[in-house]
Amino acid sequence: MWYLCVFFHRLLEYRKTEFESLAGLFEGRDGAVTLEWRLPEDHHPDSPFHFVNLPSEELARNIANRSILVKGIYELWGEGRNFEELEEAIKSYPDDRKLPYLKPDTTFRITVETFGKAISFHEQNDRLQKLAFVPFKGRVNLRNPGHKFCLMDNDDYGSSNGLPPVVQRRIFFGREIGASDRKILQTYQLKSRKYLGPTAMDAEMAFLMANQAQVKPGKLVYDPFVGTGSILIAAAHFGAMTMGADIDIRVVRDGRGPDCNIWSNFKQYGLPMPLSLLRADNNLPPWRSGLKEVFDAIICDPPYGVRAGGRKSGGRKLLKGVIGPYTVPDDKRSNHIPSTAAYSLVECVHDLLDLAAKMLVMGGRLVYFYPVLREDDSAEPTFPEHPCFELTAKCEQILSYRYSRVLLTMVKVAPYTEDIELAARVKHLDFKENHLKWLEDGNLHSAVFSPSDVKINGSGEKCSSKPKYRGKYV
Amino acid sequence: MRLVTHNMMSSNIKGVANGFPLLIEAAQVVEKEVDFNADFLKNIFARIEWKALVEASKTMGYSELLDNVESSMLDSEEFLRKFHHALLEIHLEEGALVCPETGRKFPITKGIPNMLLHEDECTVFVLTGHDLYHSCGTPGVLKALSIAVY
Numbered sequence: 001m002w003y004l005c006v007f008f009h010r011l012l013e014y015r016k017t018e019f020e021s022l023a024g025l026f027e028g029r030d031g032a033v034t035l036e037w038r039l040p041e042d043h044h045p046d047s048p049f050h051f052v053n054l055p056s057e058e059l060a061r062n063i064a065n066r067s068i069l070v071k072g073i074y075e076l077w078g079e080g081r082n083f084e085e086l087e088e089a090i091k092s093y094p095d096d097r098k099l100p101y102l103k104p105d106t107t108f109r110i111t112v113e114t115f116g117k118a119i120s121f122h123e124q125n126d127r128l129q130k131l132a133f134v135p136f137k138g139r140v141n142l143r144n145p146g147h148k149f150c151l152m153d154n155d156d157y158g159s160s161n162g163l164p165p166v167v168q169r170r171i172f173f174g175r176e177i178g179a180s181d182r183k184i185l186q187t188y189q190l191k192s193r194k195y196l197g198p199t200a201m202d203a204e205m206a207f208l209m210a211n212q213a214q215v216k217p218g219k220l221v222y223d224p225f226v227g228t229g230s231i232l233i234a235a236a237h238f239g240a241m242t243m244g245a246d247i248d249i250r251v252v253r254d255g256r257g258p259d260c261n262i263w264s265n266f267k268q269y270g271l272p273m274p275l276s277l278l279r280a281d282n283n284l285p286p287w288r289s290g291l292k293e294v295f296d297a298i299i300c301d302p303p304y305g306v307r308a309g310g311r312k313s314g315g316r317k318l319l320k321g322v323i324g325p326y327t328v329p330d331d332k333r334s335n336h337i338p339s340t341a342a343y344s345l346v347e348c349v350h351d352l353l354d355l356a357a358k359m360l361v362m363g364g365r366l367v368y369f370y371p372v373l374r375e376d377d378s379a380e381p382t383f384p385e386h387p388c389f390e391l392t393a394k395c396e397q398i399l400s401y402r403y404s405r406v407l408l409t410m411v412k413v414a415p416y417t418e419d420i421e422l423a424a425r426v427k428h429l430d431f432k433e434n435h436l437k438w439l440e441d442g443n444l445h446s447a448v449f450s451p452s453d454v455k456i457n458g459s460g461e462k463c464s465s466k467p468k469y470r471g472k473y474v
Numbered sequence: 475m476r477l478v479t480h481n482m483m484s485s486n487i488k489g490v491a492n493g494f495p496l497l498i499e500a501a502q503v504v505e506k507e508v509d510f511n512a513d514f515l516k517n518i519f520a521r522i523e524w525k526a527l528v529e530a531s532k533t534m535g536y537s538e539l540l541d542n543v544e545s546s547m548l549d550s551e552e553f554l555r556k557f558h559h560a561l562l563e564i565h566l567e568e569g570a571l572v573c574p575e576t577g578r579k580f581p582i583t584k585g586i587p588n589m590l591l592h593e594d595e596c597t598v599f600v601l602t603g604h605d606l607y608h609s610c611g612t613p614g615v616l617k618a619l620s621i622a623v624y
Contacts, residue, residue: 217511217513218511218513218514218517219514220514220517220518241511241514243479247590249586249588249590252586253583253584253586253588254584272508272509273506273508275476275478275479275562276475276476276478276479277585277586278475278479278483278586278587278588278589279586279587279588279589279590280589280590281589281590281591284486284591284596285486286483286484286485286486286589287482287483287484288482288483288484288493288494288495288523289484289494290494290523291482291521293521294482294518294521313590313591313593313596314593314596315593315596318593325594326593326594327594328592328593328594333578333592334579336592338590338591338592338593339593340590429597432597
């Protein structure tokens with residue numbers, strides 16, 4: 001059956017992918033799920049109004065209630081270019097679909113919504129009056145109604161809502177099946193969280209990542225760059241068991257004191273504590289060799305070297321070749337603090353894919369951010385590939401004029417073989433041998449922060465033609 | 475650190491062939507109650523090195539686990555409860571994990587194992603045919619090199 005799906009008008013590329021990941025979660029499918037979508041007449045692809053075909057109302061309710069970006073899913077009772085058309089459509093909608101929700105012993109509420117403009121209480125009332133022909137027999141209950149209805153409208157008010165001008169006004173009326181609970185975003189908002197780091201993941205994005213990873217109770221989720229735990233908190237909220245590692249021991253062990261650390265963040269929200277936190281290097285992880293297919297999802301925000309740079313073990317000067325191989329004297333071993341070397345993004349992502357290919361269960365998901373320079377609009381960026389994985393979703397979030405980050409969702413579709421492990425080891429040694437070359441090649445920092453006149457080089461035109469609008473299709 | 479973590483880790487020091495299981499030096503052990511989740515236990519059971527878990531739990535002062543188990547026992551609530559307790563509720567707060575081959579200690583403070591290697595414990599030397607051969611462990615290096623590098 002076709003349902004009207006209304007999204008929040010934000011993170012436009014994330015909306016349908018979140019929806020489809022959740023459809024997979026509730027239908028028990030690991031792989032990519034592609035649903036049938038349709039746009040209302042005259043609507044722009046970035047419009048918040050979409051129609052979606054779903055097998056059951058229960059699935060629609062589950063998706064809407066779990067989602068972050070679905071404002072509501074509705075059983076559409078009628079739509080039209082004006083109220084006359086709307087009335088006709090509602091009247092011709094089958095009675096057996098309508099009457100159960102209009103019965104005398106029910107309670108209901110009607111909300112009036114407009115896209116791109118706030119309207120006064122007066123105007124809302126006027127619009128409600130136009131629905132007087134619908135035979136509502138139940139009682140009104142605004143706080144806790146049994147049935148919720150919504151009258152929605154995308155009139156062109158001459159104001160800008162970020163989309164091209166509306167070709168034709170469209171009014172929708174429908175019964176709400178389910179809606180996102182965005183109250184959790186307030187509960188988990190970073191500004192009231194006790195322990196924060198400079199790159200703590202925004203709560204909304206962390207929940208989106210957990211939804212992309214199809215997190216649910218009893219699943220084991222791992223974050224190899226755990227930091228202050230902001231991604232695992234979202235996973236734990238949805239009932240997952242969590243594990244995290246970080247190379248910075250101050251972050252995982254100490255935090256800012258006994259009541260301000262990763263554990264206290266979980267405690268603050270009454271979430272079960274992580275199963276395990278440890279200090280480990282993603283480049284040389286301490287997992288025993290026979291261990292594989294243990295995590296259901298790996299969710300992380302790797303260090304891109306822009307706001308925070310990655311580190312790996314092996315010695316800062318040693319890998320640079322400034323000094324030769326040495327041995328730590330035995331009497332200094334017990335309290336020795338090893339120095340760490342810079343960790344290029346390319347190597348970091350290689351290690352992440354190798355780890356995920358080995359440690360994820362079949363059908364498990366790897367969800368992570370990958371930075372992309374916005375230099376050349378015409379060229380589609382290329383994303384990391386791996387023989388064990390299928391890329392099922394890529395959602396861009398523009399961070400600045402220069403670069404954006406793309407949330408990649410990869411599903412493990414093939415087992416980790418000896419050949420793949422061998423190739424990964426060879427590559428690992430190549431990264432060690434050519435440490436400096438990889439650091440230079442993978443240096444995003446200079447591309448993001450270098451002065452613009454050096455880079456544009458007379459072609460200032462190209463820069464200004466970059467889309468300023470956050471959608472992709474305008 | 476819970477024993478589930480201990481069961482997943484080994485010493486990854488250069489040249490160590492068998493770094494699993496890490497020996498436990500327990501200075502402070504605490505017990506913390508955790509919500510029981512049978513599905514999680516059933517899922518992870520196949521991934522657990524049972525002998526290592528039994529030994530580790532004994533070191534931590536819990537000796538209720540049987541030496542020999544099979545997956546049919548997962549239907550028994552009593553078994554699952556013991557498994558749950560050993561795997562998730564016994565924490566090593568202070569102490570160390572010790573590499574069984576080299577005796578290198580990985581300290582555990584405030585429940586966090588520090589698994590970072592010293593500079594001379596990582597493989598950092600120039601890649602030679604010999605290294606490549608040995609680091610890969612099998613003679614299939616040429617085959618490996620021909621696999622598309624992603």
